Amino acid sequence: MSALLSKAPAQSGSVLSVKGLTKTFGGLLAVNAVDLEVPRATIVSVIGPNGAGKTTFFNMITGIYEPDTGSIELDGVDLVGLRPDQVTSAGIARTFQNIRLFASMTAEENIMVGRHPRLKAGYLDALLRTRKFREDEAGAHEAAAVLLDFVGLKRQAQELSTSLPYGDQRRLEIARALATNPKVILLDEPAAGMNPRETENLKALIRAVRDELGVTVVLIEHDMRLVMTLSEHITVLDYGTKIAEGLPHVIRSNPKVMEAYLGRGAAAGEYGKQEAGKEGGASA
Numbered sequence: 612m613s614a615l616l617s618k619a620p621a622q623s624g625s626v627l628s629v630k631g632l633t634k635t636f637g638g639l640l641a642v643n644a645v646d647l648e649v650p651r652a653t654i655v656s657v658i659g660p661n662g663a664g665k666t667t668f669f670n671m672i673t674g675i676y677e678p679d680t681g682s683i684e685l686d687g688v689d690l691v692g693l694r695p696d697q698v699t700s701a702g703i704a705r706t707f708q709n710i711r712l713f714a715s716m717t718a719e720e721n722i723m724v725g726r727h728p729r730l731k732a733g734y735l736d737a738l739l740r741t742r743k744f745r746e747d748e749a750g751a752h753e754a755a756a757v758l759l760d761f762v763g764l765k766r767q768a769q770e771l772s773t774s775l776p777y778g779d780q781r782r783l784e785i786a787r788a789l790a791t792n793p794k795v796i797l798l799d800e801p802a803a804g805m806n807p808r809e810t811e812n813l814k815a816l817i818r819a820v821r822d823e824l825g826v827t828v829v830l831i832e833h834d835m836r837l838v839m840t841l842s843e844h845i846t847v848l849d850y851g852t853k854i855a856e857g858l859p860h861v862i863r864s865n866p867k868v869m870e871a872y873l874g875r876g877a878a879a880g881e882y883g884k885q886e887a888g889k890e891g892g893a894s895a
């Protein structure tokens with residue numbers, strides 16, 4: 612493994628600790644006093660039917676929305692009130708439900724942009740092409756190469772991001788998030804729109820992020836088979852409230868969880884269908 616992708620030193624305890632997080636939009640209680648303890652170097656999932664508050668929960672953790680009440684601590688550092696770029700610098704990276712790559716940039720350039728929060732040189736250094744700037748640039752190229760290799764996109768380094776197949780674009784987004792050198796990576800529906808083969812590859816990549824880099828993964832995902840096979844712990848939201856949490860096999864048979872999914876049209880089909888097919892894949 613490259614020194615650039617060295618595994619984080621092993622420490623115990625929660626890396627991310629969220630308590631009583633609440634957000635209202637007008638009269639709508641989108642997230643209601645939700646707690647989440649994320650042990651270091653684990654893969655955990657936040658699931659729930661459409662509109663349950665999952666993305667709003669991520670948006671608060673990453674500084675896009677300020678919570679009405681509640682606390683968010685990363686390794687004991689309070690994140691509430693920080694801007695998204697400050698949250699990234701503190702050690703939380705994320706990907707989005709809708710792919711947000713820079714369309715006019717190559718795969719490599721997209722990763723180099725992701726590394727921006729870790730650079731030391733300022734604008735003046737860039738203008739004058741100082742030594743610090745040149746070192747940063749060389750480091751960014753090297754990091755991009757290592758990350759492209761890590762996510763399996765080495766050969767596509769110079770291709771425009773939008774010309775990549777959908778599954779590769781999602782992998783590139785993960786590489787870009789990893790370029791910020793995070794302690795925790797939040798993935799918002801990374802398997803959305805993927806075919807089964809792409810989803811299998813994604814599963815292996817997420818495991819490698821945790822196993823090889825020691826980065827903690829928090830996942831929002833509707834693909835139940837992926838959630839059940841990958842997660843060590845699952846938290847379930849419904850109408851903004853936590854209705855269950857625990858090990859995958861416990862969540863799978865929780866009556867409240869089944870009711871939350873089966874009581875809603877679109878999501879019911881998804882949960883029912885994937886649960887019916889679990890003999891073929893899920894082993895949690």
Ligand SMILES: Nc1ncnc2c1ncn2[C@@H]1O[C@H](COP(=O)(O)OP(=O)(O)OP(=O)(O)O)[C@@H](O)[C@H]1O
Nearest residue numbers: 636639641659660661662663664665666667668708
């Ligand atoms: N900026 C906003 N303004 C007003 N209401 C919002 C805003 N963002 C989210 N909501 C509402 O908050 C609730 C939770 O939405 P959110 O997107 O967090 O759910 P979700 O669980 O991520 O859903 P999905 O699985 O469909 O992505 C929904 O009722 C949504 O309409």
